[in-house]
Amino acid sequence: MRATYMFGAGDVRVVDAPDPTIQQPTDALVRVTRACVCGSDLHPYHQMPPTEGGSPMGHEFIGVVEATGAEVATLVPGDFVIAPFAVSCGVCEFCRAGLQTSCVNGGFWSDAVLGTAGGQAEAVRVPLADGTLVKVPGITDSTDDPLLASLLSLSDVYGTGWHAAVKGGVKTGSTVTVIGDGAVGLLAVLSAKQLGAERIVLMGRHEARTDLGLELGATDVVAERGAEGIAAVRDLTAGGSPIVLEAVGHMPAYEQAVGIVRPGGVISRVGVPQYEDAPVGFGSLFGPNITLTGGPAPVRAYIEQLLPAVLDGSVQPGKVFDLGLSLEDTPKAYAAMDAREALKVVVSPW
Template sequence: MRATVIHGERDIRVEDVPDPRLVTGPEAGGRDAIVRVVASCVCGSDLWPYRGIQPTTEPHRIGHEFVGVIEAIGDHVTTLKPGDFVIAPFSISDNTCVNCRNGFTGACLHGGFWGVGTEEEGYADGGQGEQVRVPLADGTLVAVPGGTPDPALIPGLLTLSDVMVTGHHAAVSAGVTSGSTVAVVGDGAVGLCAVIAAKRLGASRIVAMSRHEDRQKLALELGATDIVPERGEAGIAALKEMFDGVGPDCVLECVGTKESMDQALSSARPGGQVGFVGAPRGGPELPVGQMFVTNVGVRGGMAPVRAYLDELLPDALSGAIQPGKVFDAEVTLDNIAEAYRAMDERRAIKVLVRP
């Protein structure tokens, strides 16, 4: 089979790799599944190793967002069957350990992440390929009711493997509820999905902070009521002026840099809340003294995707939310290097990949 392999900085290749196989040893316990990938995509975090920010010490498969059809299951898989169309969250979980039961499946005591670990452990497969072996299939995968959906729904369902749910986690962490005023820092796929999430949760006013005309237009289409293109002190001043001189109730931080966190913390009103989901890079730190004075709280982190899917899947299927609109480009697997280039150069928001 073919799969995407990263060899080093800006070195993405499509190579022949061994077909995945069910593992029946004591570690796997017959609990894995083989999924034929129908669609995958490139994530902003995939750009870290691509840009060399996260070093690649040896070639390995990459990608952590995919949907597909189950081809085979292990003897101990009980909730899934061959032919099921499934969503694969970006983390592997049993959905039964104490952390999973508490709603934080990304911290599963027995799970892991795509592209991490050894083949024997079952976590080495990446999602940007033709097939993937999924460990802990019962706990990880979510079957879409009714089998393979209308092709028009597949991009939206693919976002439920990561970006839509990550945006939702930002909104939930910030306490967005009916009538909340919200600002979203970041206009990538996660930030745009955070706009969708804030609208879904009943926010009365949603400000997208974006400098790019195409992303501003999409943010407004997805539910933003206002656009603020400024950053830094000018952006903070603009938000305060819009909201009674004090700022919005909730700020959703969807980037992960020091500058974006500073923007978020300084923009929220006193007693407001920051929901952060931008994977940290560039040294963001919390200014505890400032937080003490303003009473601005911070909550969030890695999204527990599996824990939210039962809530979000029906809305994606019904069209109540349309997160698939964040995909503004599509390539075949053979051309995935172009997908990385387009996102690296900000020519694309998010690129969908078909085998």
Template structure:
């Protein structure tokens, strides 16, 4: 089959790879119908050392079940499914608490001998607990929105849920990437009355307004913090959703949150140290939460509104490439020429 590998920073290749096969009785093999490039894929695109490559890439996909291990029930060949970006058994104590990304039998696509999803097919460990059957076919017009359930919609929703957003809240969302925009959508769904989106790309912030943002702050750093505080009577907002992962975004979150508030981080942190001392979080009683989204916990909840068209999270896809064109998709996202790239076979 054909699959995507990153050899080192900036070097993405599509090449021949062994076809995936059942290795454990809990596995399935899925033919990929749609995948995509994630903003988090740009982190290794900027920093992967040659000694760590070639790394299989991709963790978001829709597909058709082609093979099933002997211990897998509830699925059959031909089922059309969505997979969370992390696999899990969906039965352990952590999964039962909605913490699928902490499942002892779980893991990540592209790691530990599991292939990536920017490919023609992939082996899915813990298939019974991971894959969710969809009531549509692979020709559905809903595929882009359904694909967001694999990661970015569930991650944006996780940010909002962890921040305990409630009706009437005022919220700041930092980042106008796909996760940030879907955090706006999620905050709106949970009842936020005012949503301040911090982003400086007008085409993206316009989509953010469509999703529910009431204010846009293009300024960054101290100037951006001052603008948020100006909009909120000098106090900041009770909830701040940080969807970037770089230190300047975290510092803006600390500056924009009000006393007693919550910072919810879902941008993969690209730093080791962060201010959590008396002056930043302890003194004003600020909660720091977030983490890798257990999107399997949210798919059943979010799916109905996608199916009936109440929400259209697939609008974050603004470019489509074939599998062979995936390196071009990386370049487009890195240059901010595309928000999020959809990959077709």
């Protein structure tokens, strides 16, 4: 089959790879209908040292079950499925608690320990298929593109935005500020809106993206950054935002969050931190009793809840995909996202 591999920074290629096979009785084989490139894929795209064998890429995909191992109980060939960005068993303490990203038996795509490959390919072996995959009745390869895109967003970015809002404690009437106008930030806006937020300030400076943010529920846009951005948000929120959703992951975004959060408030992070140490002492989090929360979203926990509104079209998270390419053009998808010519790229294997 054809599959996307990264061989080093800036070096993404679509190559011939072995067809995946059932290796464990709990495996399923999934033929990919749509995959995509993640903002977090751009980190190795900037930093990865050259390697000869390359790494298989992609952790977001939807597709059709082609075969199942002997112990797979809930799926049969032909089922349409969403694959979350984490593999999870569904039965351990953490899976039962809705924290599938901490599954004691699972892991991630392109994971050496699990032996998983990536979703930017024609097909994928899915370990722990009963726990990992979510079946969606009534969907096929020929379902219309906007709906497929919205289903694809449930594999990561929509569930991640939702996690930010849930961990931030957004509820009816909340005032929320979202830092970042990438796909996750925009879907954090949508999620905050769905959870009843009344005021949603979106911090971002790419007008096409913040316009989409306004469409998805933002009430205000702040394009400034740094001290000016902090002053603008503090002014809009009369002294600070009780809930801040941080969807970037770089230190300036963390500093922005600390600068705009209201005493007693919450900073909920879902942007993968590109730092380890950060200010948390008396002058930042402790003095004003700020709560810092968030982490990798257990999107598996949210799919069933978010699916109905996606299926009936009342929300359209797939709007964050603004470019579609074929699998053979996946390297162009990385380049377009890196150059910020595309917000998020959907990849079709045909």
